Amino acid sequence: MELVIFVMTAIVAIIGAIAMLTSRNAVHSALFLLLNFGAIAILYLLLQAPFLFAVQLIVYAGAIIVLFLFVVMLLGAERDEEDANPIRWQAPVAITMAVLLVGEIIWVLVRQSQDSIARVGSSDSDFGSPAQIAQALFTTHLLPFEVASFVLLTALIGVVVLHQRRS
Amino acid sequence: MLPTIFYIGLSAVLFVIGVCGVLLRRSTLMVFMSIELMLNSANLALVTFANQRQSLDAQIMVFFVITIAAAEVAVGLALLVMIFMRKQTTNIDTMTTLKG
Amino acid sequence: MTQIAWLIALIPAFPLAGFLLNVFLVRGERANGTVASLSIVAAFITTVIAVINLAGLAVESRYIAITLWDWLSVGQVTVSFGLWFDPLTAVMALLITGVGALIHIYSITYMHGDSRPGRYFAYLNLFVFAMLILVMSDNLFLLFLGWEGVGLCSFLLIGHWFDRKQVAPNIVPSEAAAKAFVANRVGDAGLLLAMMVIVSHFGTLSFFGSDGISGFVSKLTDASFTTISLGALGNVGLVSGIAFLMILGVVGKSAQLPLFVWLPDAMAGPTPVSALIHAATMVTAGVYLIVRTHVAFDLAPDASGWVVIIGATTALIGATAAVTQFDIKRVLAYSTISQLGFMIAAAGMGAYTAAIFHLLTHGLFKALLFLGSGAIIHGMHDVQDMRRMGGLRKHMPVIFLVYSVGALALSGIFPLAGFWSKDEIITHAWFSAQNVNVTMVLLLSSLLTAFYMGRQVALTFAGEVRDKDAHPHEALGTMKWPLYILAVASVLGGLINLPGVHWLNDWLNPVLHQEAELFTLNMGIFATVTVLLAAGAGYLGYRIYSSPITERLAPGDEDPAHYYLGDIWKGFEMGWGVDYVYQRIFVKPYRTFATFLHDVFDQQAIDGILVEGSAGMVGRFSQAVARLQNGNVRTYALVFLIGVVVLVGYIVIGV
Numbered sequence: 001m002e003l004v005i006f007v008m009t010a011i012v013a014i015i016g017a018i019a020m021l022t023s024r025n026a027v028h029s030a031l032f033l034l035l036n037f038g039a040i041a042i043l044y045l046l047l048q049a050p051f052l053f054a055v056q057l058i059v060y061a062g063a064i065i066v067l068f069l070f071v072v073m074l075l076g077a078e079r080d081e082e083d084a085n086p087i088r089w090q091a092p093v094a095i096t097m098a099v100l101l102v103g104e105i106i107w108v109l110v111r112q113s114q115d116s117i118a119r120v121g122s123s124d125s126d127f128g129s130p131a132q133i134a135q136a137l138f139t140t141h142l143l144p145f146e147v148a149s150f151v152l153l154t155a156l157i158g159v160v161v162l163h164q165r166r167s
Numbered sequence: 168m169l170p171t172i173f174y175i176g177l178s179a180v181l182f183v184i185g186v187c188g189v190l191l192r193r194s195t196l197m198v199f200m201s202i203e204l205m206l207n208s209a210n211l212a213l214v215t216f217a218n219q220r221q222s223l224d225a226q227i228m229v230f231f232v233i234t235i236a237a238a239e240v241a242v243g244l245a246l247l248v249m250i251f252m253r254k255q256t257t258n259i260d261t262m263t264t265l266k267g
Numbered sequence: 268m269t270q271i272a273w274l275i276a277l278i279p280a281f282p283l284a285g286f287l288l289n290v291f292l293v294r295g296e297r298a299n300g301t302v303a304s305l306s307i308v309a310a311f312i313t314t315v316i317a318v319i320n321l322a323g324l325a326v327e328s329r330y331i332a333i334t335l336w337d338w339l340s341v342g343q344v345t346v347s348f349g350l351w352f353d354p355l356t357a358v359m360a361l362l363i364t365g366v367g368a369l370i371h372i373y374s375i376t377y378m379h380g381d382s383r384p385g386r387y388f389a390y391l392n393l394f395v396f397a398m399l400i401l402v403m404s405d406n407l408f409l410l411f412l413g414w415e416g417v418g419l420c421s422f423l424l425i426g427h428w429f430d431r432k433q434v435a436p437n438i439v440p441s442e443a444a445a446k447a448f449v450a451n452r453v454g455d456a457g458l459l460l461a462m463m464v465i466v467s468h469f470g471t472l473s474f475f476g477s478d479g480i481s482g483f484v485s486k487l488t489d490a491s492f493t494t495i496s497l498g499a500l501g502n503v504g505l506v507s508g509i510a511f512l513m514i515l516g517v518v519g520k521s522a523q524l525p526l527f528v529w530l531p532d533a534m535a536g537p538t539p540v541s542a543l544i545h546a547a548t549m550v551t552a553g554v555y556l557i558v559r560t561h562v563a564f565d566l567a568p569d570a571s572g573w574v575v576i577i578g579a580t581t582a583l584i585g586a587t588a589a590v591t592q593f594d595i596k597r598v599l600a601y602s603t604i605s606q607l608g609f610m611i612a613a614a615g616m617g618a619y620t621a622a623i624f625h626l627l628t629h630g631l632f633k634a635l636l637f638l639g640s641g642a643i644i645h646g647m648h649d650v651q652d653m654r655r656m657g658g659l660r661k662h663m664p665v666i667f668l669v670y671s672v673g674a675l676a677l678s679g680i681f682p683l684a685g686f687w688s689k690d691e692i693i694t695h696a697w698f699s700a701q702n703v704n705v706t707m708v709l710l711l712s713s714l715l716t717a718f719y720m721g722r723q724v725a726l727t728f729a730g731e732v733r734d735k736d737a738h739p740h741e742a743l744g745t746m747k748w749p750l751y752i753l754a755v756a757s758v759l760g761g762l763i764n765l766p767g768v769h770w771l772n773d774w775l776n777p778v779l780h781q782e783a784e785l786f787t788l789n790m791g792i793f794a795t796v797t798v799l800l801a802a803g804a805g806y807l808g809y810r811i812y813s814s815p816i817t818e819r820l821a822p823g824d825e826d827p828a829h830y831y832l833g834d835i836w837k838g839f840e841m842g843w844g845v846d847y848v849y850q851r852i853f854v855k856p857y858r859t860f861a862t863f864l865h866d867v868f869d870q871q872a873i874d875g876i877l878v879e880g881s882a883g884m885v886g887r888f889s890q891a892v893a894r895l896q897n898g899n900v901r902t903y904a905l906v907f908l909i910g911v912v913v914l915v916g917y918i919v920i921g922v
Binding site for chain 1: 169172173174175176177179181185188191199200210211214215217221223224226227229233234235236237238241245248257
Binding site: 093 | 909916918
């Protein structure tokens with residue numbers, strides 16, 4: 001059962017990614033990316049990370065894609081650039097290298113010994129729940145939490161400063 | 168639980184698709200979106216390993232990655248808008264001040 | 268005794284001091300000339316004093332020797348810087364310093380206004396120093412030092428006007444200087460080889476040793492039957508070998524066949540240089556060498572036979588060439604070659620005293636002729652082509668007088684100096700050596716000498732000035748004293764060795780061991796006949812060339828005789844083609860090869876491929892690398908990815 005869900009979700013994710021890549025319309029690309037993010041969120045659920053499933057949907061799908069769409073509309077950049085690629089060998093080399101990279105990663109995984117890729121059992125039904133995440137976040141990882149909030153503040157201020165008009 | 172290799176393989180494929188997107192698309196917006204795809208694939212790998220080892224630390228890490236990615240997208244898009252207002256184009260090939 | 272010995276050392280020291288002063292301290296044309304002349308005059312006075320002292324010595328030990336320091340010491344062989352003063356040296360030194368002093372004084376006026384007077388006088392002094400070392404050295408090694416030194420100074424002085432592209436007629440001074448040096452060098456190889464043979468067989472290069480008997484000259488007699496084996500080429504006598512090798516050196520230095528080609532071109536130098544170096548002193552160094560080592564030539568009849576042939580042939584070549592020349596100095600140059608042939612032939616026949624006698628008188632009247640021609644050139648504002656002259660008898664009477672004296676002396680007219688010395692050689696050839704061929708050749712050369720001197724005097728002084736734009740004037744200044752002195756010497760010079768009262772022969776007897784020949788009636792008749800023939804030839808030359816056929820001669824015209832004699836005349840003019848052959852065989856291929864090396868090998872291969880090529884490669888390589896930095900972000904990202912793939916691949920291989 002799980003395999004079926006995984007395969008279907010994986011296919012959706014990959015289709016979404018490739019469609020995002022090849023779409024001529026930026027809005028379409030953003031929407032395909034949204035589809036991709038959704039698929040990944042489902043996968044998180046499969047992987048016993050319900051909190052992250054929620055966070056993914058809220059932050060990525062809800063905020064970041066919206067930001068992208070705002071900017072696309074603002075810039076009117078729906079249509080893709082039509083200039084010819086000045087570097088002729090960019091595409092073939094890039095795809096070759098990408099394939100090589102994938103191959104390398106799969107090779108490494110396949111060559112690992114069996115127990116490291118063994119399935120893992122789901123012992124704890126509470127694993128990955130918000131309660132557990134919060135427990136870890138506010139005690140063990142308090143400092144990164146505060147720093148992260150600081151980073152967000154910085155980003156916020158930075159964006160405001162960047163678009164300040166000189167008066 | 169499925170073997171982790173499935174999830175990692177999917178993550179690798181998504182990552183590579185993101186790499187291709189960065190290299191092959193000329194619109195800066197598309198480059199950004201591809202970068203987000205790459206980040207997500209990394210997150211997926213992390214969550215897989217978290218599940219494999221039953222370790223919550225990896226999920227916390229994913230949480231922070233998402234946070235920082237959000238901040239980065241905000242700033243990056245703000246910069247992009249500023250550049251667009253200067254150059255009236257988002258073609259990344261026109262931004263060649265790193266030349267030489 | 269030691270005081271006298273130090274006197275000898277002073278003789279070359281004066282010119283050396285003059286050279287050093289002119290190089291380092293003295294500036295200014297007048298000062299240069301004065302310092303140079305004073306040093307030579309001082310050397311002359313010292314020489315006279317030394318000769319007087321020498322005459323006071325007993326005949327058996329009539330030599331003064333002084334060893335200044337030990338120079339080289341290799342194994343058994345020691346070479347010292349030693350000076351030797353015997354009667355032969357004395358007459359040579361008197362000629363060198365005497366004529367040298369006169370020429371220095373002459374040069375003060377002649378070189379007035381030159382751009383480099385300091386260089387001129389310095390090298391002139393250096394030349395006298397080197398020549399004195401040559402005649403005063405007591406060993407062959409030091410003689411070679413002087414030998415090379417005079418060759419060097421000849422090179423430096425011929426090329427004194429090295430910045431001029433051409434000096435009349437069509438000679439480049441720097442090329443002429445190089446030609447002189449190279450021709451000398453070819454001969455010097457022979458002399459060096461002779462030195463090596465001598466030192467390897469006798470263990471010493473000293474002529475006589477400090478005691479008069481330990482030098483190699485005295486050992487030559489004992490070695491007269493030693494042979495050197497040349498392997499497949501058979502054996503050659505040791506003494507013969509040495510003599511033959513020395514002949515090569517003589518041929519180069521004294522401008523004999525086949526190495527005389529440098530002397531006509533050496534006229535590119537200033538006229539006083541031609542007078543000193545190429546008439547009186549340097550070219551006579553070869554004759555001196557033969558006479559100094561005459562024992563070797565006495566013991567090697569085949570070598571001295573060759574000497575006679577070379578000398579006689581050269582005399583004829585020089586005389587025939589001199590008849591055809593139009594440049595006033597080139598006539599004298601070929602004449603010098605011819606007269607040197609006389610001297611060399613005399614030395615080859617064993618008449619060493621006659622050779623030295625002719626050397627001395629020739630030095631006097633040839634210097635006179637050269638200085639006179641210099642005065643003519645000076646007065647005609649650097650015109651040397653005789654076709655533009657004529658009628659100078661009216662404009663330059665003094666020069667006409669002294670020049671005629673010199674011409675008569677050279678032609679061998681009684682009772683001037685040249686008659687006595689030249690006739691002694693010819694009569695020796697007829698009576699003592701009994702060699703009909705040589706006598707005829709020398710006689711013919713002598714007649715041609717008279718002819719061309721008559722021709723030259725006619726073309727220069729008779730008739731009217733041919734070049735309408737020339738304004739000849741006579742402005743002699745200090746030049747007239749040397750001319751007068753030399754003219755008087757040319758008249759009276761025969762006195763030093765009159766038949767019967769042969770002072771020179773007696774003076775040189777301790778060295779040359781020659782008995783004077785008895786003067787017979789046959790000789791008197793012979794001499795009279797030769798004089799009459801020479802006078803006739805001279806008169807003929809004068810008449811032909813002062814007649815109206817030469818009135819319209821202009822630069823570029825051929826000699827009237829060319830019309831009758833055709834290509835033979837041309838052949839004579841080119842010195843029997845020897846120079847032409849050298850140009851074709853040696854000079855042209857060498858130049859072509861050098862040009863090839865320069866254009867092709869040097870510029871293209873070395874500059875193009877190695878130097879610029881390697882630079883270009885670096886440039887192109889860096890350009891290729893620079894194309895990675897094109898500012899395009901995507902390119903950077905691609906390179907980044909390639910790097911990642913490579914790194915991961917590296918790790919993957921290890922898994």
